[in-house]
Amino acid sequence: MLAMSHAGYVAAGWGISLTALAAYAIRTVRRGRALARQVPPEDRQWT
Amino acid sequence: MTAPYAAGSTSSGTTRILGWLSLAGLALLLAYALVWSPADRAQRDAVRLMYVHVPSAIVAFTACAITTLAAAMWLRRRSEGWWVLGGASAEVGLLFTAMTLLTGSIWGRPTWGTYWDWDPRITSTSLLFVMLVGYLALRRIDNETGDAAQRGSRGAIVGLLLFPNVVVVHYSVDWWRSLHQTATITRLDPTIEGTMLFTLVLGIAVFGLVFAWLLVHRFRVGWLEERIDHSGLDEALVERRAEAGVGAAVGDGGTV
Numbered sequence: 001m002l003a004m005s006h007a008g009y010v011a012a013g014w015g016i017s018l019t020a021l022a023a024y025a026i027r028t029v030r031r032g033r034a035l036a037r038q039v040p041p042e043d044r045q046w047t
Numbered sequence: 048m049t050a051p052y053a054a055g056s057t058s059s060g061t062t063r064i065l066g067w068l069s070l071a072g073l074a075l076l077l078a079y080a081l082v083w084s085p086a087d088r089a090q091r092d093a094v095r096l097m098y099v100h101v102p103s104a105i106v107a108f109t110a111c112a113i114t115t116l117a118a119a120m121w122l123r124r125r126s127e128g129w130w131v132l133g134g135a136s137a138e139v140g141l142l143f144t145a146m147t148l149l150t151g152s153i154w155g156r157p158t159w160g161t162y163w164d165w166d167p168r169i170t171s172t173s174l175l176f177v178m179l180v181g182y183l184a185l186r187r188i189d190n191e192t193g194d195a196a197q198r199g200s201r202g203a204i205v206g207l208l209l210f211p212n213v214v215v216v217h218y219s220v221d222w223w224r225s226l227h228q229t230a231t232i233t234r235l236d237p238t239i240e241g242t243m244l245f246t247l248v249l250g251i252a253v254f255g256l257v258f259a260w261l262l263v264h265r266f267r268v269g270w271l272e273e274r275i276d277h278s279g280l281d282e283a284l285v286e287r288r289a290e291a292g293v294g295a296a297v298g299d300g301g302t303v
Contacts, residue, residue: 005091032057035271046059
């Protein structure tokens, strides 16, 4: 990776993408947990 | 509203399997994209950005197709499931469209010498991004009468236009003069091969898994939001009826 040409661009592209995906995934799961506490179990058919 | 229900989540056995497969796939993809696949003769190592850019674009276009289908089905059946699916798919699609534009822009600098150009494919993809934002905004904006069906219809009409725009994005390189190359892997004789082709296909498969995982979770979040909205509405109706009942009783008492 260190000997790679355009390493900064490659790192920025992958870094931003993976960070965005991880941040969105964490936010979605956390929101799901918070909402699930407000809904009776019978309305959560997937559990 | 905070009711003391047992702790829960949007996870299930299927999403756990999907999640672990996605993580393992991402690790393998990183190894192929950054280490094991060779540099390109023309693009050199900037080609490694293609293994995130192209899969992001394909997933974004798939999300738009699902949103258009959900919008059409919602207009036809007015069922809650299609409504929630449309919103979930559009939101996840917006994320992948943003990633497509960002990684494309970063790739453009070392290969084209510029971060941005009003090339037909970039312009039509930007339009897609704006349409997704508009679709999500229209779903949230309340109208004067608070009519959910009317608000949903306005959003759904924008939703219907998403997939036709994806077709424009796809064929823009053939219809107009473009900096982008024409089809690389969708043709019968792909212009890349070997480890590079494998890495690209792996990227599409892994991003497909990540998209599926995100979509299921986001759909369930939307479903829970609808349940809470409805229960709030039901409580308000009960309160209104109780107040009306009290008012009627007082009124009756007054006539005695």
